[in-house]
Amino acid sequence: xxxxxxxxxxxxxxxxxxxxxxxxxxxxxxxxxxxxxxxxxxxxxxxxxxxxxxxxxxxxxxxxxxxxxxxxxxxxxxxxxxxxxxxxxxxxxxxxxxxxxxxxxxxxxxxxxxxxxxxxxxxxxxxxxxxxxxxxxxxxxxxxxxxxxxxxxxxxxxxxxxxxxxxxxxxxxxxxxxxxxxxxxxxxxxxxxxxxxxxxxxxxxxxxxxxxxxxxxxxxxxxxxxxxxxxxxxxxxxxxxxxxxxxxxxxxxxxxxxxxxxxx
Numbered sequence: 001x002x003x004x005x006x007x008x009x010x011x012x013x014x015x016x017x018x019x020x021x022x023x024x025x026x027x028x029x030x031x032x033x034x035x036x037x038x039x040x041x042x043x044x045x046x047x048x049x050x051x052x053x054x055x056x057x058x059x060x061x062x063x064x065x066x067x068x069x070x071x072x073x074x075x076x077x078x079x080x081x082x083x084x085x086x087x088x089x090x091x092x093x094x095x096x097x098x099x100x101x102x103x104x105x106x107x108x109x110x111x112x113x114x115x116x117x118x119x120x121x122x123x124x125x126x127x128x129x130x131x132x133x134x135x136x137x138x139x140x141x142x143x144x145x146x147x148x149x150x151x152x153x154x155x156x157x158x159x160x161x162x163x164x165x166x167x168x169x170x171x172x173x174x175x176x177x178x179x180x181x182x183x184x185x186x187x188x189x190x191x192x193x194x195x196x197x198x199x200x201x202x203x204x205x206x207x208x209x210x211x212x213x214x215x216x217x218x219x220x221x222x223x224x225x226x227x228x229x230x231x232x233x234x235x236x237x238x239x240x241x242x243x244x245x246x247x248x249x250x251x252x253x254x255x256x257x258x259x260x261x262x263x264x
Contacts, residue, residue, distance in 0.1 A: 035193055041186035041219050045179060049226040052175045055168045056233045062095070063165070063240050069096035070247065077102070083109070097161035097244055098251050104157030105150060105255050109263065112145045144263040147256070154252040161248060165241045172234035176227045183223020190216025 073093045080086050083106055090099045144150065194213050 035190070037189050038186050038193075038215060038219060041182060041189070042222055045182055045186075045219070045222040045226050048175045048179055048182075049222075049229075052172055052226065052230045052233075055171055056229065056237075059169060059237050060233075063237070063244075066095050066097060066165070066244070069093040070098055070244075072096075073098050073102075074251075097158075097165060097248055100161045100164075101154055101157045101248055101252055102255065104153050105252075105259065108150045108153040109144065109259060112149070113263070144259065147260055150259055151252075151256055154256060158245075158248045158252060162241070162245055165244055169234065169237050169241070172230040172237070175230040176234060179223045179227040179230070180220075181223070183220045183226075186219025186223070187216045190219060 073089070073096045076089050076093075077086050077098075086102060087106055090103055093099050191213060194216060
């Protein structure tokens with residue numbers, strides 16, 4: 001503790017002596033005078049940080065757009081009386097994960113009804129009422145061959161949409177895990193170089209020791225700078241993805257109930 005306190009005091013003295021240039025200039029000077037290994041560590045951490053912020057901004061933008069389009073899609077789906085009407089708006093709301101699930105279910109229903117032994121089955125696919133009033137009868141009422149196949153199609157579509165929503169998010173977990181250790185490696189290397197300099201000069205003067213240790217600690221600070229936002233936004237984006245997963249499960253059940261009620 002005494003040694004750390006002495007180093008801190010020496011850094012304060014050094015900072016006071018160079019107050020005209022400012023703390024930022026001192027840090028830039030330390031980085032410029034650091035060893036090649038320390039510079040490589042800082043460059044690597046900078047790359048992790050820049051890519052992480054790119055992923056963060058991109059995912060926030062895409063998830064918010066998906067949320068807006070999901071609200072619009074659900075409104076259309078619940079107001080429409082025919083699957084063909086919903087299918088018509090899917091192209092404009094393709095960023096919603098529910099659109100992919102609906103299209104997969106609609107394609108499965110279409111495939112099953114086209115093989116139904118009914119001459120008007122193809123027309124029934126396009127005009128199938130999915131919110132028919134109780135007691136309503138239709139001229140043509142084709143039957144699904146397998147509700148389980150429809151369920152599997154919806155599950156497969158949900159898995160695909162979840163993969164799309166989670167794309168690039170694991171990089172934030174990688175950044176959060178690796179950056180502190182990379183920064184620690186830079187710090188350990190810097191301290192090793194500092195002590196090697198002490199051994200070569202044979203002097204323990206804080207004016208000689210402190211700059212090297214300060215240079216070494218920059219790597220730890222850079223590692224934390226990259227890791228902290230990555231941890232926070234990884235948890236945030238993961239939670240948002242879980243909310244979408246819950247919406248997809250609810251929609252799949254709703255779609256399956258409608259299909260089973262009208263085609264079985």
